[in-house]
Amino acid sequence: EAQVTQNPRYLITVTGKKLTVTCSQNMNHEYMSWYRQDPGLGLRQIYYSMNVEVTDKGDVPEGYKVSRKEKRNFPLILESPSPNQTSLYFCASSLSAGNGYTFGSGTRLTVV
């Protein structure tokens, strides 16, 4: 089944403890991206990747890192999480930036 898999679905962590949210797609898509969703603010793009080893900042990249060493994986790294990064995170992929998107199921992150 064609899908975007995010893990974990839920995560509670403490301030400053490094964490990684994984994202993997099995559709050979070139384009992948990360978003956060917050009440009243909607969805905002964090980072995106056009292809392997090509990444760029979205609208809210501060406090996040990404890497794209393989086409299928696009992990989101929080080196030192803070409470303002408590949010619902979505990963998405697309054949290219000009196509429709497939979204992962989301990761609900709480930083205390």
Added chain:
Amino acid sequence: KNEVEQSPQNLTAQEGEFITINCSYSVGISALHWLQQHPGGGIVSLFMLSSGKKKHGRLIATINIQEKHSSLHITASHPRDSAVYICAVRNSGGSNYKLTFGKGTLLTVNP
């Protein structure tokens, strides 16, 4: 002012009614997406438009590039259509790989 504005923010309808959700944007775009998010659920891509009109089942999406406006219509609405509908645009200038989102329209369809 947000680059992407949706209206209404909330919409309640009776089963069978015709629904319209609007999206206006202020930037030049290369494409516009309509997304659906069920409560507690993930996000599903409904349409991607760069011109004209698309139809899928009971859903119809239109876009007017000159007026910078798009509409999502649902015919013969059903309670299972209850969800948040989100409009997103891909900018045509600069980095055209970024998506900018509207804040969503919460649709509730009562039986």
